[in-house]
Amino acid sequence: MKRRELARYERELGFVPTRAVRWLDPPELARTAAKAALAKVFADYGDKREIQSVLPGGPVDLPHAGPGIWVDFTADTGDGFAPTFSVASVLARPELTIEGADAGPLTLPRGDVLVLGGDEVYPAASARAYENRTLGPYRAAFPTEPAATAPALLAVPGNHDWYDGLTSFLRVFARGARIGGWRTVQTRSYFVARLAPGWWLVGLDSQLGEYIDEPQLAYFRRELTAHLEPGDGVVVCTASPGWVHTVTKGPDGFNQLHFFERTIIRTRPVPGAGDGETEPTGAAVRLWLTGDLHHYSRYGQVQPGASGDDPRAVQAITCGLGGAYLAQTHDLPEELELPPARSRMRSKDVPGMPMRRRGALYPDAARSRRLFRRVANPFCATWLGWRNLAFLVGMGWVQLALIAALAGIVDLVRPRQGINAILDTPPTEAVRILGILLAALALVLLAHAALARWWGVPGVVASLGAFFLISAACVTLLALVVVIPPWPAVARLAVTVVVAWWLGALLGTVAFGLFLLTQRTGTVASWRMSAQAMDACKGFLRMTIRSDGALIVYPIGIDEPRREWDLEAAPGGLRPALRGGLPRTHLIEPPIVIAQKGFPAP
Incomplete structure (x- = not known):
């Protein structure tokens, strides 16, 4: 059955399967603009992060940590039901066989941890929107398994989660509740988790691009900085690709992330010394992860004398393929410098790190050009007028x-x-x-x-x-x-x-x-692209830490979500099932190997 038919079973399902947001419908555009403006006002005068210090702190408790842990990452969920439920169904499968590996099909286990990398609901956060667009589809895709260990679920808020001042986000993700077979384990809008010896996972609440609040910085100094050791690698999840913003929005686009890396991860105050005196921790960010841009792209550190994909290179990956409308890739910059020469942060640190776009784009540049031109073509089904x-x-x-x-x-x-x-x-x-x-x-x-x-x-x-x-x-x-x-x-x-x-x-x-x-x-x-509300090209990252300490990243693509469903019995009602089974999955590019230790500092 189609989505409209499925929506008639709201009472039995417990939620309403929704269509993708029509971003240029005048009423929708006006409501979203108003909520964005209000969120900015409330963020300036009533930052909810400031009061989170009264909530329980500490690193999050993962069900399994150590070499062999598996971590899934997706972002920009909770838009149309078809792509959101398709991605959730693939994430929930105990084992997933994917195409595209050099040695043939590759079978990977479900993640012990699922990280949602921002914008968990569209167009704006509310209790009803979370229930219909995110929680309902994820519960239906992965019913509770009482006899099994529940995978942990972590989330960082994006700008759409902030449109109600973060109220709904904290109620959904910071109370230890179950979302189907996943168990939320964080107590704040940010988190620290130790994945394995020498590897840390960090979720940063960047709050609409503003300064990082002092309670959050104090939390990271206490739970992360104080425990870092030389050679430790850190994976940082953030809600927007600040590295790309250095080209698209101005040279200061990476400042917030650079400040966090410099003051929280690479250095710490010297115990008993005066104000401002710091010492190196010996740790470094090895991988930046984000969504916000609804495509897959990757940038890798450029080091003279090193090969294109040297495991010691810092990687920055955008993977906003969780369910929201598809975004273009053909206009991404080929080279970056972090921080740029014209950044206000440049004078406070070592020379900038050159980065170059690596690997595959999803969608690829040629397809991206074809798709984005359709906004003006009335003979295409995704034309601006037909979609809105x-x-x-x-x-x-x-x-x-x-x-x-x-x-x-x-x-x-x-x-x-x-x-x-x-x-x-x-x-x-x-x-x-x-x-x-x-x-x-x-x-x-x-x-x-x-x-x-x-x-x-x-x-x-x-x-x-x-x-x-x-x-x-x-x-x-x-x-x-x-x-x-x-x-x-x-x-x-x-x-x-x-x-x-x-x-x-x-x-x-x-x-x-x-x-x-x-x-x-x-x-x-x-x-x-948002006006066309295209739901093709979805996916996520599946990562693991090998016994030798290297982090392996598998970028997984789903070319087309399922758009027809059947109903099957479930405890307390009914649940949708993908007609035709799981959608086809494949590797977007070969697995990315990231060593725990990077290049020597200059």
Whole structure:
């Protein structure tokens, strides 16, 4: 059965299977924007991390620690039911056979620990959203096994978890509750766990990119820094890829993570010494893990004289494949420096670490280019208008208003009767008039862009968007000149309004999609993929620590989630089951080997 049919069994299932968020539907966009703004205000004046010091502390207790431990990592869960439930079902399988290994199919055991790397629910955190979009699917995918040891579940909050001030996140993940067969074990929104001798797992609450609060820093100094020994390796889970942000958002994008690495992991205060005196711990971050960008990519440390994938290299992996809409990969930077030369942190530490993109992208760059262009193609099922019907409807009214305004402007030049000022104009003359109007608007836009470059005048993106929409209205007007016959006035006006609305909705939405393709970075640019709500290319990381102390990372991809389900009996009701069994899984790239010790310090 399809999702809508499955949703009729809400009472028996205990949750409502939801469709993927339609990010550009005007009501959804407005609600999410309002919650994001409120979260920012509350974060500035009422940081909930400040009061977590009263909660129980200490490192988290894992059911199994030591060489041979298995850890799963996924992020950006809780969007559409189909991808979320498919990923959860694969994670829950006691053993998973995957394709793509050099020696043939590879069988890996289920993780002893599952780490959710941020944004555990969309579009904004609430008790109901967590229940329907995350907890319900995960419980259904992995029912409780009373006789078995429950794998531990850890989570770091992302920006969407912060949209209710972190209230729901703490209630879900910090109370020791069971989520199906998994058991939550953390007591705060951040954590430390010892995976094996010489290996530590850290979950950092970066709180919308702000400074790390003092209670959190005190926790890490007490539970991590004080116990680090020379040669220890640390895996840090954070809610956003600060290393990529150094290129896309500015040179200070990595500052928070660099500060954490420098003051918590690489150095510690000298006991009994004065303020500010530190000593090296001998430990280092060996792997940075995050989601937030809904794709798979990896950056590795560049060291002169070392091979491309030397086990001693620091790795930074983005794996936001837990269920949210697919994001592009083709515009990722090829090289990074951490921290960059222009960063405010650069003067406080050793020279920056060069990083280069390594391994495979998922989706690959060629597919990414094809997919992101579909936002402006009405012949694709994921077109902006088909995925966001409320946006399409609203665009019809916007275009109708623009057409009326253009008709009024033309009427000032060639007095007639409203819209007849254009409809009675010969097509060649209409092209000339509207061409002059568009040329004038283009000159205004160029002047605006020049002012923005020289004096920082804002709003160029909005002006460019308006130009695209007005251009669509002009094309619609020209079409009306050609297709509307010279009927009686009332009939002509009625047909004109209907045709203008429908054609304006189509052309206006296409124009907006083309406008999105002109944007390179920023929130508006991210709409190119979020507007399409594509649920392909999902997956997670499965990691283990070998007996020789090396960390092995298996990036696992799921090309297509299951979109049809059956119902089967479960204690207390029913549960969905994937029709056709588990989706096909494969290695995104060969396993990544990370040695416990890195390159010698410069």
